[in-house]
Amino acid sequence: MGEFKTKTGPENTFNFAQRLMSSQNFTELFREGMGLIEDTATYLGGPGRKQSKVLGPAASLAYATESMRLTARLMQLASWLLLQRAVSDGEIVQAEAQNEKNSIRVDSVAREMHNPVWEDLPRKLRALIETSFRLQRRIMHVDSMLKEALLREQAANTSNPVGDRLSQITTVLK
16 A cells, blocks of 8 residues: 655645546446436436426426436536546646636535425436436535645645744844
């Protein structure tokens, strides 16, 4: 098993973000996300379309609203996943991805439905919505860890003028 070095300088900093993005866990998260997108598209374009036609007016409106929210949520999650795959594949570095993520809002679309007609919606749509929220929470967690790792890495690579000066003084006094 490999040995982790302690943080004594930028060259010895363990790059957690890079390790996470190249792990089997990310590959599984990516597959799950893309699979959910495919399942949703298949459902909304086929059985869901048929099921929505037999709903009452309130449930029909809720179906339209929730299917649009679901689609928007999944588009944001797909953007995040594809961006992180680009990092994993070495096409871009995590710092670049972080800049690109400013236009991706994986955290702002997490609004679970508390609609009185929720139970009137087709079971499959409700399941897709609930699964999308679980995926979103996982992605938000990973995204938070990546941001923290990037901030630590940037801090390790940033010069500290006061610390540098104190080190120089300490060296002279020895």
